Amino acid sequence: MPETVVIGQKRVLQTIAGAVGSNRVPHAYLFYGPDGVGKRAVAIELAAALLCSSPFEGMSCGRCSACIRVRRLGHPDVKLMMPVPKDTPVEAISERLQLLAGDPYATVDFERRPNLDSIGGTSNKQVMYSVDTIGKDLRREMSFKPVEGGYKVAILTDADRLRTEAANAFLKLLEEPGSKTVFVLTSDRPNRLLPTVRSRCQMLRFDRLPDEEIASAIAERLNLPSSTAKAVARMADGSYSRAVDLASSEELFSTRSAVLEFMRAAYTGDGVQVVDHAERLQRMGRDPLKFFLQLILGWLRDLLLYRSTGDKTLVVNLDQIESIHSFCQRLPQARLESMIDLVEEASDLVERNVNVKLCFIVLAQELGSAMRGNPVGGLVVSLSDEPLIA
Numbered sequence: 506m507p508e509t510v511v512i513g514q515k516r517v518l519q520t521i522a523g524a525v526g527s528n529r530v531p532h533a534y535l536f537y538g539p540d541g542v543g544k545r546a547v548a549i550e551l552a553a554a555l556l557c558s559s560p561f562e563g564m565s566c567g568r569c570s571a572c573i574r575v576r577r578l579g580h581p582d583v584k585l586m587m588p589v590p591k592d593t594p595v596e597a598i599s600e601r602l603q604l605l606a607g608d609p610y611a612t613v614d615f616e617r618r619p620n621l622d623s624i625g626g627t628s629n630k631q632v633m634y635s636v637d638t639i640g641k642d643l644r645r646e647m648s649f650k651p652v653e654g655g656y657k658v659a660i661l662t663d664a665d666r667l668r669t670e671a672a673n674a675f676l677k678l679l680e681e682p683g684s685k686t687v688f689v690l691t692s693d694r695p696n697r698l699l700p701t702v703r704s705r706c707q708m709l710r711f712d713r714l715p716d717e718e719i720a721s722a723i724a725e726r727l728n729l730p731s732s733t734a735k736a737v738a739r740m741a742d743g744s745y746s747r748a749v750d751l752a753s754s755e756e757l758f759s760t761r762s763a764v765l766e767f768m769r770a771a772y773t774g775d776g777v778q779v780v781d782h783a784e785r786l787q788r789m790g791r792d793p794l795k796f797f798l799q800l801i802l803g804w805l806r807d808l809l810l811y812r813s814t815g816d817k818t819l820v821v822n823l824d825q826i827e828s829i830h831s832f833c834q835r836l837p838q839a840r841l842e843s844m845i846d847l848v849e850e851a852s853d854l855v856e857r858n859v860n861v862k863l864c865f866i867v868l869a870q871e872l873g874s875a876m877r878g879n880p881v882g883g884l885v886v887s888l889s890d891e892p893l894i895a
């Protein structure tokens with residue numbers, strides 16, 4: 506078996522190897538499925554398999570010059586494109602392609618990562634394919650004969666960003682394909698593509714990756730301890746790219762320790778500490794705040810699962826199994842279901858722009874009381890946006 510950089514996705518890889526091996530590759534594929542599961546990585550592997558000088562049963566060898574250049578995005582017959590904000594300089598695009606050449610799973614698109622220096626954030630600019638990019642640049646590119654006499658492959662990532670005009674220009678290209686031309690479209694929102702584009706593509710579904718596949722890949726590639734890799738994998742919801750982003754961000758680890766400190770303050774009922782935490786939380790943006798609450802929920806669900814089953818393989822925050830175990834030992838009376846309700850209520854309130862500081866002070870009081878096994882009332886906010894009352 507040749508080595509591949511693709512994580513999991515056996516079914517998809519077999520389908521593609523079958524098509525390449527039997528010379529029945531369609532003119533256009535649409536790879537669709539959740540973000541971060543390897544659609545782009547497989548598209549690059551498909552290009553490598555098509556251009557490889559010694560393919561093995563429809564798969565790329567991964568070692569010949571063609572394979573290496575395809576993977577490094579330096580092959581003259583393979584073009585990888587992404588939608589961009591208006592007036593994006595060419596250098597900004599090549600910078601992102603370079604990152605992809607190092608890791609096909611890197612988050613590089615302008616929508617999810619408008620600024621390369623940080624992960625996350627949202628673009629306030631429209632990110633899309635322009636009609637010129639498709640109707641002129643890509644058209645010209647595809648009209649040249651293959652430099653190396655094999656296939657010509659164009660990969661259009663986030664193809665749902667082909668808006669009407671650009672999509673129509675693309676349709677024209679599809680209608681007059683060269684005999685050895687292959688287009689690969691990827692999308693996590695295939696329903697937004699023009700039906701006329703969709704219907705001309707062979708659709709291939711990508712599923713979420715199992716936690717174990719993400720964990721072992723991330724442990725190996727990022728050199729993480731296996732317990733951390735497992736914890737990150739379980740939070741990533743089947744997306745390898747999300748797992749990498751989580752593992753590389755300070756955010757995850759600092760927020761997790763903030764969660765534990767907040768829970769400790771809630772339990773001890775130390776007013777000064779609670780107010781201190783609430784003030785810090787108030788200064789966070791809404792997204793980090795939601796992430797904070799999401800982590801509390803994850804932690805509480807772990808406690809509930811562990812307390813009812815004693816099975817640590819079910820725990821998401823596996824690297825914190827000791828604190829989970831000791832919580833369950835020391836506070837067997839804690840009303841975990843009520844605590845989950847409280848945190849869910851707080852998440853709703855945060856969405857509705859309540860006074861964050863008061864919300865968290867009340868949340869801490871109620872959580873503390875639930876940890877001692879006392880009944881809780883819930884967080885109450887008046888409809889007139891008055892401050893919270895307990």
Ligand SMILES: [Zn+2]
Pocket residue numbers: 556557558559560565566567568569570571572573
């Ligand atoms: Zn090869």
